[in-house]
Each structure stands twice: as C-alpha cells, then as structure tokens.
Amino acid sequence: MRQSLDGLDPSSAGSAPQLVALLRELRAASGLSIREVSRRARDRGDGLPTSTLAAVLNRDAVPRAEVVAALVRACGGDEAAVETWLAQCARISAADVADTGQVPRQLPGAPHAFTGRERELHLIDEHLQSASPRSVVLAGPAGIGKTALALHWAHRSLDAFPDGQLYVDLRGFSGTDPLAPGPVLHRFLTALGTGPEEVPADGDERAAMFRSLLGHRRVLVVLDNARSPEQLRDLLPGTGGSTALITARTDLFGLTATHGVPHLRLAPLTREESMDLLDAMIGRGRVATDPEAARGLAAACGDLPLALRLAACQTLAHPEQTIGELRDRIAEAPLANLDLPGDEAAGLRACLDLTRDRLDAADRDVLDAIGL
Ligand SMILES: Nc1ncnc2c1ncn2[C@@H]1O[C@H](COP(=O)(O)OP(=O)(O)O)[C@@H](O)[C@H]1O
Ligand SMILES: [Mg+2]
Structure with missing residues (x-):
C-alpha cells in the first residue's frame, strides 16, 4: 500500500x-x-x-x-x-x-496637507528593497505621525501594487481588545476574492492560504496600530511580490528577531517641517507675519504633528488670538489647550490618556519634552 x-x-x-x-x-x-x-x-x-x-x-x-x-x-x-x-x-x-482577480482598495484617504518626512519616505523605500519578506515597522509614540506617514507612502506607491491594498486598524492601543489575527485573515481573504465558505476554519491553514494569495500577487498590506509580534506573525507576506507596512507605538523587536523585519523609529518633525505644517494649515501668510511666534508655537507643541494640527485648529477657531498668545497658552497648559471642544475623541488628552501607562521610557521622553 x-x-x-x-x-x-x-x-x-x-x-x-x-x-x-x-x-x-x-x-x-x-x-x-x-x-x-x-x-x-x-x-x-x-x-x-x-x-x-x-x-x-x-x-x-x-x-x-x-x-x-x-x-x-x-x-x-x-x-x-x-x-x-x-x-x-x-x-x-x-x-x-x-x-x-478581485482587487481590494481598502486604504483610507491620503492625509491632508502632509508635510516633510522626505528622509523617512526614502528610508522606507530602502528598507523595503532589502528586507525579505518585504515589511517594515514604523514605530513611535501617539501623534508622532506613523499612520499619516504609512498612508502617504502607500498613496504615492499605488502603482507598485496593481493587485490592491489591504488596510486594518489592529486596535493595539485603542482601549478595546487588540484584533486577533484569525478574524483579520478572514476579512483579508474575502477581500481578495475567497468565498466566505472557502476560508479555512483552522488558523494555520488560513494563514497559509493568505500567504499563498499574496505570493501570487503584488498587494500592499497596511497593518496599523499593532500591539505585539504575535498579533502580526500570520499577517505578514511570505515570499513573492507583496509588502507589509506596520505601525506600532512600541518597538516590535520580536519581529526583527524572528522575521528580520526592519524598524524605523519616528522622531518629531524638524522645526522647519513644523513651520511648513503650520503654514499649510493656517494659511493666509499668518506664519510669515510672526515667524518667531510660530517657531515658539512649534516648540511648545514639541514638533509633534498631532499637537501642531490641534494648535492650528485653535488658531483657525480664534482668529482674534495672535500666534504668540496661543504659544503662551499652550506653553502654560498643553493638555487643556490642545483638546478640541466638541470632538474629545480627537484631542490630545484622548490620544495620550489611553497610552501613557503603556509607553516605554523613550516615548515618555517625547511627551515630557512638551510637558504632558
Ligand atoms: N508629516 C505630517 N504632515 C502633516 N500632518 C501630519 C503629519 N504627520 C502626522 N500628521 C497629522 O497629525 C495627526 C497625528 O498623526 P498620526 O499619523 O495619526 O499619528 P500616529 O499614527 O503616530 O498616532 C494626524 O491628524 C495626521 O494627519
Ligand atoms: Mg496611528
């Protein structure tokens, strides 16, 4: 036999x-x-x-x-x-x-008024050329601009991924349970054209099917807000033409150890980039009328994109207030002055409160620099 x-x-x-x-x-x-x-x-x-x-x-x-x-x-x-x-x-x-031949287009829109980060965009290109499997982690604290950078890179690289783009917020730090890989794989497989009844019940088989599909195609997978290496392992492409961009608040060195995935740790914007961001958001030459006050405002925001955007919103909401006055208010009490009345979920407090106790020392340094 x-x-x-x-x-x-x-x-x-x-x-x-x-x-x-x-x-x-x-x-x-x-x-x-x-x-x-x-x-x-x-x-x-x-x-x-x-x-x-x-x-x-x-x-x-x-x-x-x-x-x-x-x-x-x-x-x-x-x-x-x-x-x-x-x-x-x-x-x-x-x-x-x-x-x-189902082609998913799951990317959220490109970030509005995206500014700077030329060096980081170039580094992502370089990492992805040399990494195998082609994946990179963008790491850094809340509000530093990980998701924005990932989405900006993704939108400018659409031509490289003719078989589609998959996106998921893995809810690593959103106050609810992080998403488990099984349901994410189910969602991805069906988006790629698998009938729901054809999705394997067994987790390993599901992951194998996903890797096979990605191996046949050129797909970009954006895994936003990841919590841990365990959450990610089954979601990474194997061999072939697909790529994963991962964002996370903590370094996921476990992935480097087991899968050789490189990391790019994001720093705050340069002061010049912050000025460009304020200029793009506030407009009408207001930054040019008092560049010193704008520099001070950028410093009070720690050059953190989220803080800069919230400050810009305050400026738009209170045109009678000078940039210098806003700078002074923020320098005094950043949290109180960077929350958006009526949109608590978008405010700095909402973003940071959830994570403060989960941050590592390097993250805290960034927040301490802006007095949070
Ligand atoms: N380089 C940038 N230019 C303009 N806006 C940015 C930039 N980076 C981030 N932002 C904006 O700042 C806010 C926080 O960025 P986000 O990417 O959500 O941070 P993270 O994912 O690291 O928590 C968002 O509104 C985002 O659009
Ligand atoms: Mg994010």
Missing part, C-alpha cells in the same frame, strides 16, 4: 478536478471501499461519513482540509503525506482565487 501511495504525487495536480481525480486514485490504490475508508477514519478518530466521502470524490472542487487529511490517513498515508496533500490543496485554492 505504501508503494502505491508514494506513486501518487499530489503536486502533479494543477487544478481542482485533477486533485480530486488523484484522491480517487488514492482510494482505489488503497484497495479499500468507500465504506471501509470511512470506518478506518472513524477508528482513527477522524470523522469522515461515507456520504461526505462519496460526495467529495464526485465533485470538482477542492475538498475541505479535514476531509483530505482523514482520507489520506485512512488510506495509509503518514503525516508527511498528509502535509503534502494539504499544501497542494492550499496552492490550488489560492490559484483559483487569484483567477477571480
């Missing part, structure tokens, strides 16, 4: 019908009837009812992994043989899905 099993090579099947034909041959070579295969499977603890087996062997679709595994085992295959069959099933399913 072993010999006849070895003679059947699942990787020779290039389509679902060919794979099912090979499974029929496997059953025939075992010398067992369908009923006997089913009984053996049951004796081994695998559920494989006769009716299921008969139906699967008469259809042209790739059967579910549990069915294939039970059949191969009952016909005398060892675990290595089971793996080989399952890998081929995943390959064929992925190729079938690739043929449906």
Whole structure:
C-alpha cells in the first residue's frame, strides 16, 4: 500500500478536478471501499461519513482540509503525506482565487496637507528593497505621525501594487481588545476574492492560504496600530511580490528577531517641517507675519504633528488670538489647550490618556519634552 501511495504525487495536480481525480486514485490504490475508508477514519478518530466521502470524490472542487487529511490517513498515508496533500490543496485554492482577480482598495484617504518626512519616505523605500519578506515597522509614540506617514507612502506607491491594498486598524492601543489575527485573515481573504465558505476554519491553514494569495500577487498590506509580534506573525507576506507596512507605538523587536523585519523609529518633525505644517494649515501668510511666534508655537507643541494640527485648529477657531498668545497658552497648559471642544475623541488628552501607562521610557521622553 505504501508503494502505491508514494506513486501518487499530489503536486502533479494543477487544478481542482485533477486533485480530486488523484484522491480517487488514492482510494482505489488503497484497495479499500468507500465504506471501509470511512470506518478506518472513524477508528482513527477522524470523522469522515461515507456520504461526505462519496460526495467529495464526485465533485470538482477542492475538498475541505479535514476531509483530505482523514482520507489520506485512512488510506495509509503518514503525516508527511498528509502535509503534502494539504499544501497542494492550499496552492490550488489560492490559484483559483487569484483567477477571480478581485482587487481590494481598502486604504483610507491620503492625509491632508502632509508635510516633510522626505528622509523617512526614502528610508522606507530602502528598507523595503532589502528586507525579505518585504515589511517594515514604523514605530513611535501617539501623534508622532506613523499612520499619516504609512498612508502617504502607500498613496504615492499605488502603482507598485496593481493587485490592491489591504488596510486594518489592529486596535493595539485603542482601549478595546487588540484584533486577533484569525478574524483579520478572514476579512483579508474575502477581500481578495475567497468565498466566505472557502476560508479555512483552522488558523494555520488560513494563514497559509493568505500567504499563498499574496505570493501570487503584488498587494500592499497596511497593518496599523499593532500591539505585539504575535498579533502580526500570520499577517505578514511570505515570499513573492507583496509588502507589509506596520505601525506600532512600541518597538516590535520580536519581529526583527524572528522575521528580520526592519524598524524605523519616528522622531518629531524638524522645526522647519513644523513651520511648513503650520503654514499649510493656517494659511493666509499668518506664519510669515510672526515667524518667531510660530517657531515658539512649534516648540511648545514639541514638533509633534498631532499637537501642531490641534494648535492650528485653535488658531483657525480664534482668529482674534495672535500666534504668540496661543504659544503662551499652550506653553502654560498643553493638555487643556490642545483638546478640541466638541470632538474629545480627537484631542490630545484622548490620544495620550489611553497610552501613557503603556509607553516605554523613550516615548515618555517625547511627551515630557512638551510637558504632558
Ligand atoms: N508629516 C505630517 N504632515 C502633516 N500632518 C501630519 C503629519 N504627520 C502626522 N500628521 C497629522 O497629525 C495627526 C497625528 O498623526 P498620526 O499619523 O495619526 O499619528 P500616529 O499614527 O503616530 O498616532 C494626524 O491628524 C495626521 O494627519
Ligand atoms: Mg496611528
């Protein structure tokens, strides 16, 4: 029986019908009837009812992994043989899905009035050229501009990803539970054209299918606000033309250790970039009328993009107030003056309160620099 099993090579099947034909041959070579295969499977603890087996062997679709595994085992295959069959099933399913050509466009819009970060954009390009698999982590404290940088890079690189862009907020620091990889994979697989009933129940198989799909295509995956390496491992592309951009408030060195994923730690904007951001937001030459006060305002905001934007909103809301006055108020009490009345969720307090106790020392230094 072993010999006849070895003679059947699942990787020779290039389509679902060919794979099912090979499974029929496997059953025939075992010398067992369908009923006997089913009984053996049951004796081994695998559920494989006769009716299921008969139906699967008469259809042209790739059967579910549990069915294939039970059949191969009952016909005398060892675990290595089971793996080989399952890998081929995943390959064929992925190729079938690739043929449906569904192109997801999940990126949120490009950030408004994005300013500076030329050096960082260039570093991302460099990291992604050399990293394998192609992934990079953008790390830094709340409000430093990780998501904005990731989205800006993504929008300017759309041509490199003709097979689409996937985006998820992993809710690593949003006060609710971080998203688990399983449901994220489900969402991504269906976005790439997998029917919900074709998504494997088993986590490892799900991840394998995702990697197969990404390997066939050039897709950008933006994994925003990640919590831990464990949350990310199954969401990274393997080999092939796809790329992952990850943002996180903590360094995820575990990913560097296990997957060689490089890190880019974001610093606050340069003072010149801060001035450009204020200019882009406030407009009408107000920055030019009192550049010294604008510099002071940028300093009071610690050159943190979130703080700068909130300060710019205050300036727009109170045109009677000079930039110098706002600078003085913010220097006195940053939190109180950088919250947006009526939009508490967007304010600095909301962003920082959630995370202060989860920050590491380097993050705290940045916040301390602006007196928070
Ligand atoms: N380089 C930049 N130019 C203009 N606005 C920026 C820049 N970086 C960040 N912002 C803005 O600052 C705010 C906070 O940035 P965000 O990317 O959400 O921070 P993070 O993801 O690090 O918490 C957002 O409103 C964002 O659009
Ligand atoms: Mg973010």
